[in-house]
Amino acid sequence: MSFDLILEDGNVFLYSGLKRTSIGIVNGKIAAIGNLSDFKGNTKRINLSGKLVIPGGVDPHTHIEGYSSAGTIKNGTESAAIGGTTTVLDFSQANKNEDTVAAAASKIKRFSDNSSLDFTIKPMMVTEDFQSIERLEFIFSQLSKLGVMAVKIFTTYKNLGRYANNYQILQGMNTAKKYGIMVQIHAENNDFLEGNMDSILAQGKTDPKYHAISKPPVSEDVAVADSAVMAGDSGAKVYCVHLSTKTSPEIIDSARKHGVNIYGETCPQYLILDDSFLEREDGNIYLCSPPLRKKEDINAMWDAISSGKIQTVGSDHVPFLAEQKKKGIPFNKVPNGVPGIETRLPLLFSEGVQKGRITLEKFVDVISTSPAKIFNLYPQKGVISIGSDADLTVIAPELEHGLRAEDLHMGTDIAIYSHMKTKGWPVLTISGGEIVAENDAFTGKGKKGHFLGKEAI
The missing domain is CATH 2.30.40.10 (Urease, subunit C, domain 1)
Structure with a gap:
């Protein structure tokens, strides 16, 4: 040979x-x-x-393009490679001039032309996608023809035109299952968020720390619980992204033990940074959704990874620039998201394996093998094996x-x-x-x- x-x-x-x-x-x-x-x-x-030597990293959650001058496909995939990631699972987002299907097709084309790494694209659905069952059928049938393996549905962001209520989400899950497409859920209950935001802003409170106060743990936990119940009812494959609270992995684990086809993901920021960073002079740069939590949530999340209650760790990479998140901007006007496509894998190794929080086996699983399996890329990806x-x-x-x-x-x-x-x-x-x-x-x-x-x- x-x-x-x-x-x-x-x-x-x-x-x-x-x-x-x-x-x-x-x-x-x-x-x-x-x-x-x-x-x-x-x-x-x-x-x-x-x-x-480990299997190349599979990052299940990136937003590489379109958020700043740093957000190019070329830069994003090159920095991912430097950080040990070899496969990126990115999102597409419809704008005023295109619908969800067209946005996905366009993103696939741009990645094909510019990505240095293998990739997949997952459309972020918008409120108008749920206007009728017929509309959902059309969207999922067209996405299936494109080769799309997952979509993302939001339980919040009504003001941005992304929100879906529980009835709509369940219809989306039913339709997604029919076409073999996974449903990813951004799990933050919109009622809690809107009510808290209105109350906090009415008091003139705009510092970064109020971002976390406006999005309490219960808002995530309720949305995750609702998603788990609907996943069980529909039989759809469901994946809750960027979990941050001590309770949400327990909800996922309980559902899985009852046969529900649901998975949980967290991110390095929820394993390393607590909400005290929001009180710093540069607190705005740490704004992400869900927000940074308490140290007890961080410790619980490490335990959830170690025990298998969390299945993957994604970066949720969004490369904003400091000027976009500078001091003095009210927290509700600061763009949400943090960079992390290059640091995801080494941070998990350093903070997890090297500090004895997780085993090497668990590190490889959540950073590569489990994402590959969940997204049906295994054993092409996620394992060192002949073939x-x-x-x-x-x-x-x-x-x-x-x-x-x-x-x-x-x-x-x-x-x-x-x-x-x-x-x-x-x-x-x-x-x-x-x-x-x-x-x-x-x-x-x-x-x-x-x-x-x-x-x-």
């Missing part, structure tokens, strides 16, 4: 556990795992002694790395973890058998990612 690339003597994460071995790559696939020292030829070899895509991330476990804006490559001057350093950082990222990042630099010039779509129903 002739190999295109051999990775030698790494500590490789396999089904059976960690093993010091080598990997042979042919035509973008893993072709051999084992002792390849006797292979003779001109194949390029890279010695990975002392390095950890799988040669998507691999190599981590130097002891390498310290800063997290200031100038240490990173996301194109934004916002760095919410600038007070920290990671212990462990990706030093080599391989996508489809090609080296796309090495030692903090993107090297995959000309590399084109592929759209990962499902078969139409």
Whole structure:
């Protein structure tokens, strides 16, 4: 056999556990795992002694494009690669000139032209999509033909034209199930949010800390509970994004134990930063939805990952610039979202594995394997196995790395973890058998990612 690339003597994460071995790559696939020292030829070899080799990261939650000058597909996927991610699951959003289906088709085209990594696109639905059952049928049938595997439905943002009430959400779940499409839920109860917002603003309270007060844990917990009940009733596959409270994973876990096909995701910001950051001088840069929570929620979320009550960790990457979130802007006018596509994987390794909060096995599961399985990309993605895509991330476990804006490559001057350093950082990222990042630099010039779509129903 002739190999295109051999990775030698790494500590490789396999089904059976960690093993010091080598990997042979042919035509973008893993072709051999084992002792390849006797292979003779001109194949390029890279010695990975002392390095950890895991399946390439699968980020289930990104908003790469359209939020600032930093938000380009090129920049987003390149910085993802530097941070050890090889597959991104991004969203499309309809604007005034296009509907949900057209927006998805357009986003797939733009990613196909500009992404360095394999990707999928998940449309964010809008209120008008739910105007009738016939409209839902049309949208889901067309999205299925595009190869869309999931949509996102909002339980809030009525003012932005995204809100769906529970009746509409249930109809959406029923229709999505018919076409084999997963429903992702942004779970914040709109009634709580609107009532709290009106009360707080009437008192003239506009500092960043009131963002969290306006979105209390109960608003998330009620929306997650409603979603779980509707998932059970419809039989749809449901995925609650960016969970932040200590209770929401318990709701997901209880539903799963009763046979409901529902999954929960959290994000690094809900594992590392508490709501005290909203009281800082630069508190506006930390505004995201749901908001940063209490330390007890952070501790509970780590426990939920460790115990399997949370299935994935996504970045929820939104690359705003500091000027857009500067001091003095009332919290209700600050754009919500934080950057994180480059830091997701190393932060989970450093704060989770290196600090003993989660095992290496659980880290690989939530950062790669479980997202791949949930989104039907496994075993093409999410595993180091013969025949799988040669998507691999190599981590130097002891390498310290800063997290200031100038240490990173996301194109934004916002760095919410600038007070920290990671212990462990990706030093080599391989996508489809090609080296796309090495030692903090993107090297995959000309590399084109592929759209990962499902078969139409």
